[in-house]
Amino acid sequence: MIQSLYRLMIELTNRRWSSTLLKRFARSSASKWVVPSFARTYKINQEEMEKELGEYKSLHDFFIRRLKPGTRITEAASDAIVSPVDAIIEDIGPVVPELEIHVKGKVYSIAEMLGSAEAASPYREGTYMVLYLSPTHYHRIHSPVSGTILNQWSLGSRSYPVNALGLKYGKGTLSKNYRMVTEIDYGSGRLALVKVGAMFVNSIETVHEGERLKKGEEMAYFSFGSTVVLLFEKDGIELAEDIVLPAHVKVGEKLGTLTPRH
Incomplete structure (x- = not known):
């Protein structure tokens, strides 16, 4: 019963009124009592957590928890x-010349995802990668490379589920949900990191300051369920050979090797 309730709350809620109510509850001190059952239901690894379970003041505070230093090792x-x-x-998969990607049998326009054909153009015939975060996961976002932020902007107004069913049966979730795009120049090329909200409007909070990013440095966090889409330029990445979909990954683990722009 509890598991079904959490799945309904975290993964399927998207109406403005219900999202607002849940958001208020999750941020209130009254939500502290559900933290232990949430941790049990989603089998949260408490050994990794920065604080003890009883120290989190609300469900939201627990959901955006940090980890102990050294828990994640960044590929050097x-x-x-x-x-x-x-x-x-x-x-x-590939970004086809028409600036589209095919995810779970559905077609998404990256021009719509990024806001314009001009913004999407650098990634024509490039590569995309979709990373889904369930309620079980650690929800802070770290920089995938060292580099300079070229631009950052937000789009969209509502958020729908982005889990496997949401991607399969939803309507334009990756290109219509509230999302924040960060474009990074890493010296030999550029990439776009698209942070896609899954339930609450404005559920993505940035924490980094300045334009420089260090690989593995914390950039932002999701308030609730979410997805990250990575977009690479043509021939911009050589994928790691050991990735077999669906692949479980952790912050700092190698996804591939960056190749110089031609």
């Missing part, structure tokens, strides 16, 4: 791109 090789999140890699 300078040409390695690493996972920005703990997640399941749901899909990897």
